[in-house]
Amino acid sequence: MAGKTGSTPATYSPSPATRKKKRTPIGDADWVRPDNRSFYQCRPAYLRTGAVSTAAGSAYAEFGNTKVIVSVFGPRESKKAMMYSDTGRLNCNISYTTFATPDHGQGSDNKELSSKLHKALEGAIILESFPKTTVDVFALVLESGGSDLPVVISCASLALADAGILLHDLVASVSVSCLGKNLVIDPVSEEESYQDGSLMITCMPSRNEVTQLSITGEWSTPKTNEAMELCLGACSKLCEVMRSCLKDAVTDSKE
Amino acid sequence: MAAVNGSSDLSSEMEVDAFRRLFPLRYHEYHLLKSVRPDARKLGSARDTTLALGAVASADGSALAKIGSTTMLAAIKMEVMTPTVECPDEGSIAIEFHMPPICSPLVRPGRPAEAAEVISKQLSDTIFSSGMIDLKELCLVGGKAAWMAYLDIYCLDADGALFDAALLSAVAAFSHLNIPVVSLNDDGRIVIVSEDNVRGKLEKEPVNKEKRKLKLNSPLFSLTCILHKNYILADPTAEEESIMETVVTVVLDSSYQLVSLYKPGGPVLAHTSVIQDCVALARRRVKELQNVLNEAISDMEVD
Numbered sequence A: 001m002a003g004k005t006g007s008t009p010a011t012y013s014p015s016p017a018t019r020k021k022k023r024t025p026i027g028d029a030d031w032v033r034p035d036n037r038s039f040y041q042c043r044p045a046y047l048r049t050g051a052v053s054t055a056a057g058s059a060y061a062e063f064g065n066t067k068v069i070v071s072v073f074g075p076r077e078s079k080k081a082m083m084y085s086d087t088g089r090l091n092c093n094i095s096y097t098t099f100a101t102p103d104h105g106q107g108s109d110n111k112e113l114s115s116k117l118h119k120a121l122e123g124a125i126i127l128e129s130f131p132k133t134t135v136d137v138f139a140l141v142l143e144s145g146g147s148d149l150p151v152v153i154s155c156a157s158l159a160l161a162d163a164g165i166l167l168h169d170l171v172a173s174v175s176v177s178c179l180g181k182n183l184v185i186d187p188v189s190e191e192e193s194y195q196d197g198s199l200m201i202t203c204m205p206s207r208n209e210v211t212q213l214s215i216t217g218e219w220s221t222p223k224t225n226e227a228m229e230l231c232l233g234a235c236s237k238l239c240e241v242m243r244s245c246l247k248d249a250v251t252d253s254k255e
Numbered sequence B: 001m002a003a004v005n006g007s008s009d010l011s012s013e014m015e016v017d018a019f020r021r022l023f024p025l026r027y028h029e030y031h032l033l034k035s036v037r038p039d040a041r042k043l044g045s046a047r048d049t050t051l052a053l054g055a056v057a058s059a060d061g062s063a064l065a066k067i068g069s070t071t072m073l074a075a076i077k078m079e080v081m082t083p084t085v086e087c088p089d090e091g092s093i094a095i096e097f098h099m100p101p102i103c104s105p106l107v108r109p110g111r112p113a114e115a116a117e118v119i120s121k122q123l124s125d126t127i128f129s130s131g132m133i134d135l136k137e138l139c140l141v142g143g144k145a146a147w148m149a150y151l152d153i154y155c156l157d158a159d160g161a162l163f164d165a166a167l168l169s170a171v172a173a174f175s176h177l178n179i180p181v182v183s184l185n186d187d188g189r190i191v192i193v194s195e196d197n198v199r200g201k202l203e204k205e206p207v208n209k210e211k212r213k214l215k216l217n218s219p220l221f222s223l224t225c226i227l228h229k230n231y232i233l234a235d236p237t238a239e240e241e242s243i244m245e246t247v248v249t250v251v252l253d254s255s256y257q258l259v260s261l262y263k264p265g266g267p268v269l270a271h272t273s274v275i276q277d278c279v280a281l282a283r284r285r286v287k288e289l290q291n292v293l294n295e296a297i298s299d300m301e302v303d
Helices: A016-020 A111-122 A148-162 A189-193 A221-254 B008-022 B024-033 B114-130 B162-176 B195-199 B238-243 B272-302
Strands: A045-049 A057-063 A066-077 A089-096 A133-143 A172-179 A182-185 A197-204 A209-217 B049-053 B061-067 B070-081 B092-098 B139-141 B145-157 B182-184 B190-192 B220-228 B231-234 B246-253 B258-262
Touching: A045 A148, A045 A221, A057 A148, A066 A148, A089 A111, A111 A133, A111 A148, A111 A209, A133 A148, A133 B145, A148 A172, A148 A197, A148 A221, A172 A189, A172 A221, A182 A221, A197 A221, B008 B024, B024 B238, B049 B162, B049 B272, B061 B162, B070 B162, B092 B114, B114 B162, B114 B220, B114 B246, B114 B258, B145 B162, B162 B220, B162 B246, B162 B272, B220 B272, B231 B272, B246 B272
Parallel strands: A089 A133, B092 B145
Antiparallel strands: A045 A057, A057 A066, A066 A133, A172 A182, A172 A197, A197 A209, B049 B061, B061 B070, B070 B145, B139 B145, B182 B190, B220 B231, B220 B246, B246 B258
8 A cells, every 4th residue: 555654544435324325116106217217228328449549459438427448459479378279369357446436445356247258258259360369358447337347348349349350240238127127228336236137138239149148136037038128129229339439430540 | 451452652651660660769769860759749848738627426536637648547535534643633645556457568467567556656755745735634533533535546548658647647636626524423433414414404513614625735747758868858658668768757846846856777877967957848847737737627617
């Protein structure tokens, strides 16, 4: 720890009450989402490529309060310890800033999310196109505002495209939360904290292929179907936004 | 790839690029002979600098600083601590500088960059020794409670002159800092006075009604220069830093008083006249940075 104190004294946040909000009665007919969106409406997405000049490719994504940066490095030499491999390797890492969450965190790497990101992207990348080498995908969550993993995955596929890595298709990811009787798409942190179940789909819309599907919590079959339809629809719309972002970047650089 | 269908002027561009990679030092020295740098800057001029305050919604104070492509995001979170016995009426500041793997191809996850630790220490030394912030201002209840300001600076894009950008973002974050209004509750803990409480029944008198802003005695600004042969290059890029190794960092306060000066080794010796030239360049830079900071603050007030 830096600072004058040498060893940092124990501190506490003066606002512990904010996280103990009473649970909103979600069963009510007149329940509204914390940001006044309708249930099937995604947050406005802002995407931009080329956020980091020193990376081979990079992208910045902002969905409401969720803000992430993804950098792609490589293809570059694999670590010495790695065995020979005919196909390329993918290496993913997600970390959080100390101010990403309301309490002052440690800002450490998140191994669980990193492996999920790896699994979500693996199927979309043509690994045969860079044998013996590694592509590194590093993500930093600047602010966590809910649906962090889907945002990171979508942003990462945009960064891969920006780096010129061969892909079968762009990967878009959207999650849906189940709150009582309601399904809400693209949940914010508050909704995620009291959700009954969550479903996330990561897919390549133009090939109609799903690279990752995760369902947690309690789901009935009709609900699952409805949620999947919702996610797939939102994914293809998100993919359009991502595609136009890439096109804009190219036309901007030509001018 | 582009060279396959490239026209003649593209192929000559490729040659320059190849020369740049194969003989980086000679490439740069050709430029220096003509008193210009590869990015068309003069030797003594710094890159375009921008500053945006309040970039992080969840923090009490934050700023995003850009010098050329070098990008820094600084955020301050205020927490409460019990002051030490030696200084019962002083708060504290914990400064940390992070270089996440996204910022540069040289940083790998799991292994913190050496440069990050060096800059972390350099920043806290500079800020504490300058007296820019009076730690007594951070006191809440003498001997019982004081603020601990966690200042975290993240490098989002590392393209040279990291210390300058980090210091600029830190100073800007402190000038953007809004200290929350707090009161002492019955358990002896400090709690935030929420908006509703202010309007409705006020249970406890706030302990820091007046001290909502942190007073900065004299903001600090810095300029890093590279010394190579008898050239002085202000505000180097990452490429320049990797080729020419001698750097000098000058930190001045807003009345141009010298606060600190770092010259961490390097093959070029710094004579008095060279140091004086560096300080003169830094003075000019302080003027620019003061304008940048003032503009950012007034932009914030308009919104």
